[in-house]
Amino acid sequence: MNAALRQVVLRSVSAAAADEVGDEIPDWARDPEKVAYLRFLIDALYYGRDVIASYNLVVLAVVLVLAAFQFRETRRDRRKWRERLAGADSGSSEGKPGSGDTGHRTDRLDADEEESFSSSSTLSEGDVTPPDPKNVDLDLEDRPLLPRPSPPARPARSRFRRVSQRLRAWLTYQPRPIPIVNRQLPSNGTSIFVLAFMGLNVFLHFYQLPLGAKYFFLFADRSGYVFIVNLPLLYLLAAKTQPLKVLTGRSYEALNIFHRRLGEFMCLEALVHMVSMLVWRIFLEPDWLVGGDTLRDYLFHPLILEGFGAFLSYELLYFTSLASFRQRWYELFLASHILLQVLALVFLWLHFPTSRPYVASSLAIFLLDRLVWRLSLKSMSTTADVTILEDGETLMLSAHWDISPPTTSSRLFTHNIRAGWRPTDHVFLTVPCLGRSHALQAHPFTIASAAPPPPPSSRPTHARLDLLIRSHAGFTAALLSHARTTSTLQIRLDGPYGSPHALSTLRAADTALLVAGGSGIAVVYPLAAALLLGGRATTGQRVRMLWVVHSRSHADGWVPPPRLRELVDAGMELVVPAPTGEAGRPDVAGLVEGWVAEGGGGGGGVGVVVSGPDGMNRSVVNACAEGIGRGLDVRIAVEKFGW
Structure with a gap:
């Protein structure tokens, strides 16, 4: 919103305010038609923001409905399994x-x-x-x-x-x-759900939005606000440890398609917001509202520069997340993803004060997932044996330890792989001895060995974790080269992650x-x-x-x-x-x-x-x-x- 419009908002553009401040009110603010236009613009702007602010409540309602279906399906599956177990125990x-x-x-x-x-x-x-x-x-x-x-x-x-x-x-x-x-396309059902998800955002973008060139500022503002309200959900879908797994029965990797599609849609909305604001300022904003500001003053205003910084950060996040980029430069993708996210959130915080609750929520989700869960509660270090298999391009990395019988404290505080895992679970592997460039990188691998049974109350259970690693480039190539000179490695495992x-x-x-x-x-x-x-x-x-x-x-x-x-x-x-x-x-x-x-x-x-x-x-x-x-x-x- 430009300086003139903000001035009108702050002073309410009322006759009483005009009498109080006298000559400080611009001449155009004494024109009833212009004041009525601005009042309508401001009312529509805040009404649209109130409508879009309900977006997360709608998403929560949909998730709760899906959670109810998931709970019903889970209970049915467990009942069938228990009936089969009972039949097996009775000799049927x-x-x-x-x-x-x-x-x-x-x-x-x-x-x-x-x-x-x-x-x-x-x-x-x-x-x-x-x-x-x-x-x-x-x-x-x-x-x-x-x-x-x-x-x-x-x-x-x-x-x-x-x-x-x-x-x-x-x-x-x-x-x-x-x-x-x-x-590749997903199943028709997944595509329909993704389209409905995107359709909800488009609907809220245009809901009771006045159309016409004189109201184009509202369209530009809506696109930015649609971006803002989606931020916490975007970061929640990317988090490795998240409540959505409990509610939907699907782990983050199964929900990753929604994270990617939502990120693409948000980058599109950011582009629409930036271009629309420029179109409004250059072509459509009334001369009496522009005041004495030149286009150069507008473009180099700190608020606008911060907006450009946020836009470029998120667009670079999109391009470095493309499958072709990830497959060729996975290590660069990992490093840039963290750096660009931090920069984007900082610029967004400065650019749009109204976004700060959403930015703070997103940053909290990111820090809790990365620092509290992944680097502390979900992480463990151990020694692993590494073997080059017959084809010369595949490694088998194996680690062994004993799972102790659970205690009250371990049930509350042990969340990492040391307590065991389930079939289809995966871990993120870090091998610090490969050098500085790999010390902070974590790469996902499915656990290829059978899940250990829960330990009995009297003695520990032995766990054997195998990771099947095929060499391609970057981290896996460096690991294969290192395995030719040693048979043991000090590794760090972050996990397990997955869904039953x-x-x-x-x-x-x-x-x-x-x-x-x-x-x-x-x-x-x-x-x-x-x-x-x-x-x-x-x-x-x-x-x-x-x-x-x-x-x-x-x-x-x-x-x-x-x-x-x-x-x-x-x-x-x-x-x-x-x-x-x-x-x-x-x-x-x-x-x-x-x-x-x-x-x-x-x-x-x-x-x-x-x-x-x-x-x-x-x-x-x-x-x-x-x-x-x-x-x-x-x-x-x-x-x-x-x-």
Whole structure:
């Protein structure tokens, strides 16, 4: 708001004020029409701000509604799992897959068994086998790997049920990537939710906004205020430890898509705000309101310079957050993200005093997450063994410690990885010995080993944490080079982070399907171990796993064959096709579609978890969506980081 308009606001532009201050009121302020115009402008400005200030209340109401649905779903999943556990304890699961010995076996396979186990397709029942890759075209995208069983007969569905199932299938479906730019799209349901979220912001931007050139200042001000009220939510979605996980059942990486889309929208609003203010000042502001200020005076006013500083900081945050930038210069992305956020908040605090409550809230969220949680409560240092695997490009980093039985104080104050973790959890790894440039960097990796069971009250439980790290550039390349000279490292772990959503989805289903592509086995293996191994893992459910690898060295080294043999001995049906580097891509969608048709028509439900490349994830999601459209009881969870 320029100096003349602020003067009118402060003095209320009333006749009484004019009588009091006399000649200090500008001549134009004595014109009734101009005063009425300014009063209308000011009233509309503050009314718009009051409306937009209700935005966070609307978001909170939506989150609470989603939390109610999540609570209901969580209770249902837990009830189903407990019923299965009760049935297993009473012996009702005898004779079903998964009801055999669930002890941790450590038998090693001989060389011949290891080769066939890791490089060919293996099914515990032996009823179906994939074709010989030599007899199949290399492009297997539209060819089935296994025969597709016909879905069992289902009772007739009502018209309403058919429509609802087709709608659910459409919401689950994931469209093809955007042509030319090859940008991946989420499922239709996620896209609809994101569009509705953005639509709420656009609606509030234009709600009862007077249109016309003479009121263009209101449009410019609204865009800035929409940016401001979204700040705390933006930082909350980026925080690694956040209440949204409790309310929605989704960890920060699953909510990262909303953080990115909201950040992009806010950067657009910042651009609109800056350009609109310049258009107003240069072309549309009435001459009598400009006073004696020149354009140069306007541009170099401290308030405007602070606004430019905030704008540039946030726009640079956007460009350094693009996937292409992150993948090429991840270390620079980490450093610039912290520096630019601090600069942006400082400039914003100075530029717009009304924004200070929102800036203070955002800064508090940032500091609590970074300093209180991540650098203190969630962090631990330990010694780890590091091994270069057979392919020469992958590391296995392993750490061991004992988890003590929990006490009252530990339940309250122990929040880090030392107290254990759950399947699909991940940690942020820092290796200070790599040098000054890496000492403050934290890189995320999924925990590839089975989650330790809770320790009994009498003795500690041994925990083994494995991280599967593929070398690319920067940090991972430096770590690989350092591993050639040493076998032990002093590391710092920040975590664990993650959500029990995938495990809950699988436990609630009678048939659990796990699909991994390459290093996605780091997600899938701990889930399978949680379902099949351990004291209360005997649930009588059918567990099937598909692991697609690029080379034989990956299959042999990333998960040792004895560990996979444990799962097979416990009842899991495992398929490991010939490596894609030798036989081409298998028809993952065809296999999953057949498994879903076989398990989803019996009324028990199918839970599917997939972790792998984007193309494979999409094919599995759409195979499940097709099953949902046919009336099958299928739930799908995709485990993939959002960055």
